[in-house]
Amino acid sequence: MGLGLLASRTLLRSGKIQPGNFTSLLRRCIVSTTELQNAEAAQAQAQPDTDLPKRSPVGGARVHFPNPEDAIEVFVDGYPVKIPKGMTVLQACEIAGVDIPRFCYHSRLSIAGNCRMCLVEVEKSPKPVASCAMPALPGMKIKTDTPIAKKAREGVMEFLLMNHPLDCPICDQGGECDLQDQSMAFGSDRGRFTETKRSVVDKNLGPLVKTVMTRCIQCTRCVRFATEIAGVQDLGMLGRGSGEEIGTYVERLMTSELSGNVIDICPVGALTSKPFAFKARNWELKGTETIDVTDAVGSNIRIDSRGPEVMRIVPRLNEDINEEWISDKTRFFYDGLKRQRLNDPMIRGPDGRFKAVSWRDALAVVAEVIHQVKPDEIVGVAGKLSDAESMMALKDFLNKMGSNNVWCEGNGPNPNADIRSGYIMNTSISGLEKADVFLLVGTQPRVEAAMVNARIRKTVRATQAKVGYVGPATDLNYDHEHLGTGPQILKEIAEGRHPFSSTLTNAKNPCIIVGAGVFERNDKDAIFSVVETIAGRAKVVRPDWNGLNVLLLNAAQAAALDLGLIPDSGKKIESSKFIYLMGADDVNLEKVPEDAFVVYQGHHGDRGVYRANVIFPASAFSEKEGTYVNTEGCVQTTVPAVPTVGDARDDWKIIRALSEVAGACLPYDSLSAIRSRMRTVAPNLLNIDERQPATFSYSLKPESHQETGTVPFGTVVENFYMTDSITRASKVMAQCRTLLLKI
Amino acid sequence: MLGRLAAQRFREIRQVFRQIPLVSRSFSTALNYHLDTPDNNPDLPWEFTEANKVKVKEVLSHYPSNYKQSAVIPLLDLAQQQHGGWLTVSSMNEVARIIEVAPIRVYEVATFYSMFNRTKVGKYHLLVCGTTPCMLRGSRDIEDALLKHLGVKRNEVTKDGLFSVGEMECMGCCVNAPMITVADYSNGSEGYTYNYYEDVTPKRVVEIVEALRRGEKPPRGTQNPKRINSGPEGGNTTLLGEPKPPPCRDLDAC
Numbered sequence: 001m002g003l004g005l006l007a008s009r010t011l012l013r014s015g016k017i018q019p020g021n022f023t024s025l026l027r028r029c030i031v032s033t034t035e036l037q038n039a040e041a042a043q044a045q046a047q048p049d050t051d052l053p054k055r056s057p058v059g060g061a062r063v064h065f066p067n068p069e070d071a072i073e074v075f076v077d078g079y080p081v082k083i084p085k086g087m088t089v090l091q092a093c094e095i096a097g098v099d100i101p102r103f104c105y106h107s108r109l110s111i112a113g114n115c116r117m118c119l120v121e122v123e124k125s126p127k128p129v130a131s132c133a134m135p136a137l138p139g140m141k142i143k144t145d146t147p148i149a150k151k152a153r154e155g156v157m158e159f160l161l162m163n164h165p166l167d168c169p170i171c172d173q174g175g176e177c178d179l180q181d182q183s184m185a186f187g188s189d190r191g192r193f194t195e196t197k198r199s200v201v202d203k204n205l206g207p208l209v210k211t212v213m214t215r216c217i218q219c220t221r222c223v224r225f226a227t228e229i230a231g232v233q234d235l236g237m238l239g240r241g242s243g244e245e246i247g248t249y250v251e252r253l254m255t256s257e258l259s260g261n262v263i264d265i266c267p268v269g270a271l272t273s274k275p276f277a278f279k280a281r282n283w284e285l286k287g288t289e290t291i292d293v294t295d296a297v298g299s300n301i302r303i304d305s306r307g308p309e310v311m312r313i314v315p316r317l318n319e320d321i322n323e324e325w326i327s328d329k330t331r332f333f334y335d336g337l338k339r340q341r342l343n344d345p346m347i348r349g350p351d352g353r354f355k356a357v358s359w360r361d362a363l364a365v366v367a368e369v370i371h372q373v374k375p376d377e378i379v380g381v382a383g384k385l386s387d388a389e390s391m392m393a394l395k396d397f398l399n400k401m402g403s404n405n406v407w408c409e410g411n412g413p414n415p416n417a418d419i420r421s422g423y424i425m426n427t428s429i430s431g432l433e434k435a436d437v438f439l440l441v442g443t444q445p446r447v448e449a450a451m452v453n454a455r456i457r458k459t460v461r462a463t464q465a466k467v468g469y470v471g472p473a474t475d476l477n478y479d480h481e482h483l484g485t486g487p488q489i490l491k492e493i494a495e496g497r498h499p500f501s502s503t504l505t506n507a508k509n510p511c512i513i514v515g516a517g518v519f520e521r522n523d524k525d526a527i528f529s530v531v532e533t534i535a536g537r538a539k540v541v542r543p544d545w546n547g548l549n550v551l552l553l554n555a556a557q558a559a560a561l562d563l564g565l566i567p568d569s570g571k572k573i574e575s576s577k578f579i580y581l582m583g584a585d586d587v588n589l590e591k592v593p594e595d596a597f598v599v600y601q602g603h604h605g606d607r608g609v610y611r612a613n614v615i616f617p618a619s620a621f622s623e624k625e626g627t628y629v630n631t632e633g634c635v636q637t638t639v640p641a642v643p644t645v646g647d648a649r650d651d652w653k654i655i656r657a658l659s660e661v662a663g664a665c666l667p668y669d670s671l672s673a674i675r676s677r678m679r680t681v682a683p684n685l686l687n688i689d690e691r692q693p694a695t696f697s698y699s700l701k702p703e704s705h706q707e708t709g710t711v712p713f714g715t716v717v718e719n720f721y722m723t724d725s726i727t728r729a730s731k732v733m734a735q736c737r738t739l740l741l742k743i
Numbered sequence: 744m745l746g747r748l749a750a751q752r753f754r755e756i757r758q759v760f761r762q763i764p765l766v767s768r769s770f771s772t773a774l775n776y777h778l779d780t781p782d783n784n785p786d787l788p789w790e791f792t793e794a795n796k797v798k799v800k801e802v803l804s805h806y807p808s809n810y811k812q813s814a815v816i817p818l819l820d821l822a823q824q825q826h827g828g829w830l831t832v833s834s835m836n837e838v839a840r841i842i843e844v845a846p847i848r849v850y851e852v853a854t855f856y857s858m859f860n861r862t863k864v865g866k867y868h869l870l871v872c873g874t875t876p877c878m879l880r881g882s883r884d885i886e887d888a889l890l891k892h893l894g895v896k897r898n899e900v901t902k903d904g905l906f907s908v909g910e911m912e913c914m915g916c917c918v919n920a921p922m923i924t925v926a927d928y929s930n931g932s933e934g935y936t937y938n939y940y941e942d943v944t945p946k947r948v949v950e951i952v953e954a955l956r957r958g959e960k961p962p963r964g965t966q967n968p969k970r971i972n973s974g975p976e977g978g979n980t981t982l983l984g985e986p987k988p989p990p991c992r993d994l995d996a997c
Contacts, residue, residue: 248847249776250785
């Protein structure tokens with residue numbers, strides 16, 4: 001702390017910091033302590049300021065008045081602020097532009113009020129009040145900058161630092177630590193504690209979260225996160241007094257798919273990332289704001305990189321998609337980006353071994369072969385992680401070659417791309433919070449889309465929404481009614497013979513979520529028509545509410561359907577002679593005929609490579625700019641964070657080059673040109689960061705006369721941690737798989 | 744100068760360690776985390792006896808059905824009495840199952856309260872009051888006498904499994920200080936007693952221990968024969984006569 005203080009002073013003197021909020025925070029720590037020693041006298045001397053400089057809310061906080069009559073006025077440091085009734089003093093201060101230091105308070109968790117760091121002075125209150133837990137009352141005069149408030153904070157800080165080790169230089173939180181920052185800004189420059197500090201045994205929470213429990217300041221944020229948001233009641237506060245500690249009591253790993261978020265919410269270095277431990281300091285990292293592609297949610301992330309290496313992934317705030325959480329897969333799969341990468345174009349020789357060749361040779365070989373096969377023997381499959389641009393190029397190229405057998409894996413043999421509402425989440429992810437009854441059909445959102453599941457759990461916790469689930473028995477981390485395993489149950493609900501159908505009809509905002517695993521079923525159309533019957537009975541689709549959703553599995557799925565990547569018929573792969581796999585690893589390769597020529601274009605040496613004749617190395621999502629559409633139809637782009645490896649190129653560029661060598665040149669040379677081509681096919685793909693709702697609803701769909709089968713719904717994602725080529729290459733994900741999934 | 748300061752600090756630290764043996768102030772009988780042992784691990788089956796199941800029902804009936812978790816402390820107490828004075832992980836799991844909460848919520852409660860023992864205690868768990876009035880009247884000597892007589896350390900069980908000695912904070916008998924409590928777990932939850940022995944001396948506590956060992960039940964309350972309950976030694980010294988009636992005006996004189 002001493003060093004930090006010194007550093008801040010030097011910085012201030014050298015004037016390297018821009019004047020602004022941060023500087024004012026730093027300056028606060030250099031207050032003279034004379035007035036603090038005699039708080040009352042200093043208060044009496046303090047003159048009321050006449051000219052108050054203008055202030056703006058912290059972090060651009062906006063006030064939303066649900067009911068204008070409930071507005072009350074409070075005074076923060078003399079400024080009048082209008083706030084809705086029921087807000088706490090701390091929130092009022094935030095709106096008034098005063099950032100109150102806090103450790104235990106977190107806006108998305110319940111209020112604990114145990115760190116006492118947010119003490120402020122309230123006029124006519126005999127002692128400082130904890131602002132995070134105190135409701136603001138009309139006419140309250142809150143003072144955040146008085147000697148009493150400062151002294152209270154200094155005192156709390158001294159107590160917190162009493163048992164906190166001084167290991168900031170070897171602590172991974174150093175540089176982004178709330179305790180460090182706030183002790184700089186609000187703490188005293190000395191402490192009076194001379195006894196020995198306590199130490200606490202470290203806990204084993206699994207392969208993702210590293211614990212150094214001696215650093216813990218008992219804010220209980222992690223306990224509340226685990227209980228309220230992750231839904232695994234494993235963590236607790238054990239013991240009492242100075243022996244108090246966070247732990248699980250019995251040795252237990254944190255088996256939540258959201259456990260990584262405790263790293264972000266821990267205000268000190270007690271819970272840090274295990275894969276990232278001692279790898280880098282946060283100030284030497286370059287942050288790139290991009291999106292995640294491991295599932296169809298498209299969580300907003302920041303890739304922190306150092307040089308050519310991705311060091312870690314942290315969430316970005318996006319209220320509509322992932323709030324401020326991300327799943328463990330999103331957070332920790334990045335080490336897969338460094339392993340099993342394809343560097344060079346390769347051709348399989350007659351001896352069955354790959355030989356690295358130049359791009360020119362590899363493209364020439366493929367161009368030669370593609371002209372030797374009949375057009376309807378050409379098949380193209382886009383992978384789970386493909387971006388819209390490359391899928392557009394693939395489709396255009398194969399169309400030019402005379403084939404229309406292009407599809408994206410996961411969309412099934414006979415996808416419905418005609419009506420957009422038939423494959424996206426019409427309610428939108430944030431809209432799920434308005435629903436009061438859920439019906440999950442053949443989907444386990446906890447493993448298929450962890451962030452969607454967190455949203456459903458939030459709704460269930462907040463409004464006691466009912467959840468009905470059709471599919472194999474599974475552990476969703478909220479109360480749900482397991483209605484059955486097969487489509488027969490859906491028929492019963494549709495015909496009103498099942499008790500759950502009355503629950504649905506009586507609901508205000510019923511919500512049906514169909515899993516993308518249904519796409520692969522033979523009776524897919526029948527299931528969708530049964531679901532539509534249920535939706536019609538329960539008035540799920542209304543002008544003001546659309547509760548009929550499809551939960552997709554992969555990042556590429558929605559964009560592929562938007563662009564119309566649908567096969568002519570489902571059996572094409574058996575009769576094909578030329579197969580172009582663009583990152584597609586989950587195609588059933590046993591069906592590929594012996595004499596077929598397989599081109600694998602991708603970034604990882606995964607399943608597809610074993611059958612490939614030619615390999616084109618492509619760049620991963622962290623190395624290219626690409627458009628992705630998430631399951632709710634929100635268009636987002638990735639941003640290159642690190643340079644690509646070896647001779648790899650962007651997917652669309654490879655296809656563009658191949659088209660030229662093959663003599664069917666595609667008419668675009670740049671990303672903007674390919675995007676204008678995309679505009680002609682799917683104009684919504686250019687509205688970046690916008691959610692384009694579907695315009696037509698199911699009513700336009702032709703009726704299906706298929707009968708539902710009796711095959712029960714299966715588990716679509718067996719292994720949450722390893723779903724695509726990058727996560728399968730990741731060591732951390734493999735550890736998670738062995739340690740956390742053995743149930 | 745820095746060297747001298749460091750040396751001085753080092754001496755201070757050493758002093759601190761010398762003065763207070765690290766075991767001397769532990770409120771609870773165990774660590775805040777669980778280590779599997781043959782007699783305490785989650786795989787051991789544990790359930791309330793038939794008689795206690797009736798009691799559990801009775802305890803639960805005190806609380807609204809949607810607030811079953813309120814019964815955590817009475818149920819833990821019952822489990823502790825049944826299990827010879829201490830709680831195993833499986834007994835806490837059983838309580839969690841009954842009150843329908845996650846086991847960690849029960850562990851939190853059990854680790855918070857020092858009267859829940861999470862390691863084995865003797866059939867007679869002797870608790871010496873260590874709060875100021877008792878300490879001034881010699882509770883340290885009493886504890887030393889007990890530990891020396893039984894040949895154990897604090898919170899350690901004698902080889903025959905009969906006795907263990909612990910410390911407790913004020914039990915409200917300051918007027919008869921020093922005092923010890925004997926929690927008798929020898930007869931399960933039916934015969935469970937929790938008796939105070941007050942005005943003890945180092946000699947007397949040893950006699951009490953020996954009486955308990957023989958299976959006798961020494962009279963509880965003050966051990967000073969000259970006192971009755973909390974009355975002064977040798978009978979009352981003040982307020983000997985009849986209490987005076989309240990002063991009244993002589994109505995006849997008016």
